[in-house]
Amino acid sequence: MRLYKVLPLHKDKITRSIHLPKPPFKTCIVLGSGGHTMEMLQLAEGLDFQKIYRPRIYVIANNDHLSLEKVHEFENRKTGDKSNKYYKVHKIPRSRLVGQSWLTTPFSIFKALLASINLIFERDSPDLIICNGPGSCIPVCVISYLPRIMGLKFVDRFLVQWIYLIEKYPRAEYIDIYRLNDDKSGISDHSASTE
Structure with missing residues (x-):
């Protein structure tokens, strides 16, 4: 029982502190x-x-x-x-070239x-x-x-431009390409920023 408390089977969602250039x-x-x-x-x-x-x-x-x-x-x-x-x-x-063996x-x-x-x-x-x-x-x-x-x-960071992909890739972040220049990030609140 104690081992489970120390090493759970599923990772809890924790927010990462990422150093971005x-x-x-x-x-x-x-x-x-x-x-x-x-x-x-x-x-x-x-x-x-x-x-x-x-x-x-x-x-x-x-x-x-x-x-x-x-x-x-x-x-x-x-x-x-x-x-x-x-x-x-x-x-x-x-x-691969077209027609290549x-x-x-x-x-x-x-x-x-x-x-x-x-x-x-x-x-x-x-x-x-x-x-x-x-x-x-x-x-x-x-x-x-x-x-x-x-x-x-x-x-x-792994960014995707289709929101449904954050379900397939849990560590991916949705990026709204139409907002890239508005707020300099375009990263949506729908992102999954967990490790």
Whole structure:
């Protein structure tokens, strides 16, 4: 009975005290081919690039020339930055090419993971990773999550943009992307900030 009092089966919800970096946040935006790039650029349109979300690192597949072009057009239109001073593009190999044999896919994934290691653990590693599910985001997310598997925690907050996901991921926090620039956090009271 005493052991249960000391080590309960279920963790009680306790509020975490999280040390968050002060803006600006080094932001990684993962783009995918097709509609994924357009969705991410629409989401990024509402971000305050001048004060909060800079520098930016866009991750694209190494053969995705259209997304590369869209990034440059977007940055030039939004910030007028033709010098690429506050953003750069990081190319990684595709995890799987269309029509690629499933036998060779693990090798492609391994190459993409290696390229993502450079991004996540380099000197200018991102404070924030924003992705919406293209295949290109898998290696980036896996590598960013890898330290946690080894017992190291680099992620202070896990934000989701759909409120129903906080039920699926209890430590996730709902972020209202339409309020990001209003109160500088956009974090809803619906968040689950427990460990």
